[in-house]
Amino acid sequence: MKKKTTIYDIAKELNITVSTVSRALSGFPAISDATKKAVIETAKKLNYSPNRLASALKSGKTHIIGVIVPSVQAHFFASIIHSIEEGLKDSGYRIILYQSNESVENEINGVRTLLEAQVDGIMASLSLETQDVSHFAEIVKQNKPLVLFDRVNPALKVPTVTLDDFGAGYLATQHLIDQGYKKIAFITTIHQIKIFNDRLKGYKAALEANNLPVLEENIVYGGLSIKDGRFGAGKLLRGADKPDAIIAGDDFTALGVIKKLKEVDETPPEIGVIGFANEAFSAYITPNLSTIDQHANQMGSECAKMFLKMIAQQNPYQNIDHVVLNPTVVERQSTTKLPS
């Protein structure tokens, strides 16, 4: 395989520093036109990535997009970021990241910081604390693209990429019913944000559609973590009418549920367990975990596509698209009910 041309090769050829090459390719004003010309010609000669070259020839833009997420430690958001970058790879755009850590104050600082850093646009998923979204208005005012994903707020008239969360809750519940489970509990979060409410609505709708009762004692509100899963499962097992299946708000919570069930010798699929997010570990635990795939990769690539469409238009808000992704069930051992 022929080695890919890097800016080191261009720098060596011209006997200038890599930093100068990089600045020249980014159209940095401090670099002389003669140097820019020499760098671009050498880059062409050495077959340097033509897409990067194309973006260098444009000007007046930083080619940097700011992305605000609650936390990169959540595999779901890290995967979205990865696929946003994949989707932007050939466009010359790069991203810088800001974590809100679920604080609206951090989020406000993030918007300001990114705008001060002269980003060409912003993609964001809201913090759990965010109610008022007026801090995002400045982006729209500057005529820069703003794309919201996963956790959105309809008060902002901007394009969005979301999952059908009602459908996700419905699907998880219907899957368990199809497997023969009848008393289905749900461990969810106390945070009253739209996506979790929608999933709970989907759960209730599926029970009703199958003539199963919706019992408030079967819904546990807490956090989402291994610890919360153990706690929630413990609480449900102590209840008067023990459930035969548990939906957990995410795969980490589901893992906690499984650990608890194993301890009391009710190892799934004896009691069925399904999570959300299809985390990397879910396929490898014992029993391996059924889960709802939220299609993080598709979400990221749709965000990138939407941004590139918006940035190409005079008015990025000419059309305001809303992409809604369909969840799917990943069926594994934890919900494969044994014949009784």
Next chain:
Amino acid sequence: MKKKTTIYDIAKELNITVSTVSRALSGFPAISDATKKAVIETAKKLNYSPNRLASALKSGKTHIIGVIVPSVQAHFFASIIHSIEEGLKDSGYRIILYQSNESVENEINGVRTLLEAQVDGIMASLSLETQDVSHFAEIVKQNKPLVLFDRVNPALKVPTVTLDDFGAGYLATQHLIDQGYKKIAFITTIHQIKIFNDRLKGYKAALEANNLPVLEENIVYGGLSIKDGRFGAGKLLRGADKPDAIIAGDDFTALGVIKKLKEVDETPPEIGVIGFANEAFSAYITPNLSTIDQHANQMGSECAKMFLKMIAQQNPYQNIDHVVLNPTVVERQSTTKLPS
């Protein structure tokens, strides 16, 4: 529990927008002194976090630190970032992230982007491609703190936080020898960067210290991933002298090794397997995985501590500290050799 005072409360009390409160607290020049004074007094009255208040009273700084990592998708780096933020929490500093995606060109752009965004300092872990590190010199020249972590380069005379990688390789090997394994193979990466070379040196040193032969056919060079682990294990099993234990370059690679070994009915600990990084899933797979803990959390908190020390000094490079963390073995089923 009393609800924590947020900037919403301050805004409501003064009948101004949250954005104005946030700007006032960050010492933003466009906000009048009268407003700043009112916000600060109200913040004090409502017991708003005194640390955030303290940082608002300083000036001439953005209180933003840039952090450059290869990828946030690696749990190891996400954990470091999380603990950097934990360590900075009470200081009023916030971070923005930049991913190099293992490209030196991205890394150069990252340094420039972050400096243009007026960060107060930078923390970075180098890309696999980085040889020349001159793009970091500008940070030092601006008298701003630069801390390198995990993947460092001694050509930069700056503080570092690293793992004892030689020790990590030695420890993994010695652990397997102590468990009774004698023919120990190593699946590592083809990238010739210091940390992987050091681990391999530690492996060889441990074999020699125990009078075991160092066999080149027992070292597989490839990538680090589930797929690479399967491939590497397959290659080792087909060899003339099949190993009785395998060290994998990270836990994902170890997972691939385990999958392959299960398929050919040599389920660990029959053949011992140990990884690196103590990923979240490692405790939950079957058999659960022994691994070398690289102490990501400690690495992040040491970075934060070092930065705060540097920023408090007139000359951040007055003393140049090098913190080296000790790896530890997390012993689980995959290396608990059964009595033969």
